[in-house]
Amino acid sequence: xxxxxxxxxxxxxxxxxxxxxxxxxxxxxxxxxxxxxxxxxxxxxxxxxxxxxxxxxxxxxxxxxxxxxxxxxxxxxxxxxxxxxxxxxxxxxxxxxxxxxxxxxxxxxxxxxxxxxxxxxxxxxxxxxxxxxxxxxxxxxxxxxxxxxxxxxxxxxxxxxxxxxxxxxxxxxxxxxxxxxxxxxxxxxxxxxxxxxxxxxxxxxxxxxxxxxxxxxxxxxxxxxxxxxxxxxxxxxxxxxxxxxxxxxxxxxxxxxxxxxxxxxxxxxxxxxx
Ligand SMILES: [Fe+2]
Numbered sequence: 001x002x003x004x005x006x007x008x009x010x011x012x013x014x015x016x017x018x019x020x021x022x023x024x025x026x027x028x029x030x031x032x033x034x035x036x037x038x039x040x041x042x043x044x045x046x047x048x049x050x051x052x053x054x055x056x057x058x059x060x061x062x063x064x065x066x067x068x069x070x071x072x073x074x075x076x077x078x079x080x081x082x083x084x085x086x087x088x089x090x091x092x093x094x095x096x097x098x099x100x101x102x103x104x105x106x107x108x109x110x111x112x113x114x115x116x117x118x119x120x121x122x123x124x125x126x127x128x129x130x131x132x133x134x135x136x137x138x139x140x141x142x143x144x145x146x147x148x149x150x151x152x153x154x155x156x157x158x159x160x161x162x163x164x165x166x167x168x169x170x171x172x173x174x175x176x177x178x179x180x181x182x183x184x185x186x187x188x189x190x191x192x193x194x195x196x197x198x199x200x201x202x203x204x205x206x207x208x209x210x211x212x213x214x215x216x217x218x219x220x221x222x223x224x225x226x227x228x229x230x231x232x233x234x235x236x237x238x239x240x241x242x243x244x245x246x247x248x249x250x251x252x253x254x255x256x257x258x259x260x261x262x263x264x265x266x267x268x269x270x271x272x273x274x
Contacts, residue, residue, distance in 0.1 A: 003075070004089050004096065007257035008224035010052065010070035011045045013270050016225060017059035020232025031058045047071075062273035069223050074268050076222050076260035079251060084187075084209045086125060087259065092117035097144040100215055100253050102206055103131050104185025111135040111184045112158065113204060113215040114255065115148040123155055133158035134184055139217025140198035141168035145255060163193065166200025192242045194219040196235020197226030203243055205250075212250040214262075216243060220252070222260035225271045236271070244272055 008016070018028060025043065029036045032054045042051050047070040056063040068074045088099045097117055103110035110131040112122060126133060133156035139145055141162060153160055153172060161182075164175040178193040187208035194203045197218045206213040218226035220239050228235045243252070248263040265272055 004098075004258045006069070006075070006223050007221040007254070009045065010047060010066055010270075011043055013061065013066065013069065013224050014052075014055065014059060015043065016227050017061055017271070019227065019229050020225075020236070021059060023059065028055055028058060056270070061270040065223070065268050065270040065273045068268065069270060074223075076258055076264050076268075078259040079211050079249065079261070081210045081251075085213060087253070088116050088119075088122045088125075090116035090118050090121065092144050092147065095144065095256065097147075098253065098255055098257075099145075101125065101131070101133075102184065102187060102189075102209065102213070103129070104187055104208075107185040108132050109134050109184045111137060111182070111187075111189065112152070112156070113137045113253070114139055114145040114217070115152045117144060117147050119148040119152040119155075123152070126156065135182060135189075136160045137182075137189070137204055137215070138162035138166075138170065138173070138202075139204070139215060139219075139255060140201045141166050141170060142198060142218065145217065146170065163191070163195075163200030163202045165193065165195060166198065194235075194238040194242055196228050196231045196238055199231075201226070201235075201238075205246065212247050213253060214243060214246055214250050215253045216255070218255040219243065220265070220269070220271075221254045221257045222252070222265065223269050224257075225269075226255075240272070 029039045038051045053063045099114040099116035101112045110133045136158040160173040180191045182189040190205045192203040195201045204215040250262045252260045
């Protein structure tokens with residue numbers, strides 16, 4: 001698989017912070033003592049370091065991390081899983097969406113996370129490795145993450161699970177509360193409620209693989225956060241309390257963009273460098 005680009009550019013990060021905090025362009029210009037035309041240019045993607053550094057603090061974004069993102073100086077390095085974990089990145093209109101599989105080599109039991117735009121590459125993988133999918137876990141019910149659920153469920157016979165807080169009831173799905181545990185062979189999967197981007201947004205924390213793994217859906221991305229106009233404060237707090245506190249070497253498997261780790265996001269994500 002080629003390199004998956006970062007989900008958001010510096011101007012997307014600025015726009016998400018503005019939406020979340022309810023600060024429009026005029027207000028941002030006023031607070032940062034910047035010219036409205038300079039803000040407009042920045043928002044259109046024309047990077048100006050002086051202006052970016054000025055607005056960052058008013059949007060609770062880390063200045064240096066925002067500048068590194070804009071200058072494309074950084075891309076996450078990802079620990080390799082020799083076995084037991086695989087990524088699928090499938091295109092949907094002008095975006096790509098990620099889905100993931102974990103499995104136990106001895107029993108061949110597996111669990112998948114989201115469906116991708118199409119589950120075809122995942123189904124091929126499942127057939128090739130002769131895996132027995134016990135669970136289909138949904139991070140949240142936005143269309144791009146459940147697009148191929150009927151086919152994935154029919155072909156694997158896996159049990160579908162999603163959060164009891166998610167407003168969309170999926171046909172045939174069971175629901176869990178926070179801190180539910182599932183097991184796939186020796187792998188343990190714990191549900192963390194990271195609502196905000198979606199009311200039942202869930203992070204699945206997996207132990208037993210080469211590295212601790214958190215499948216976070218759209219709760220956050222490498223160098224960014226899932227958008228939310230109405231529950232940004234909750235999204236931020238849940239990410240801070242439940243994802244950024246996981247062990248440093250935890251691999252973050254996001255709904256869009258590349259894999260990353262907790263320690264790298266602590267140092268490079270403009271929202272989470274503190
Ligand atoms: Fe998404």
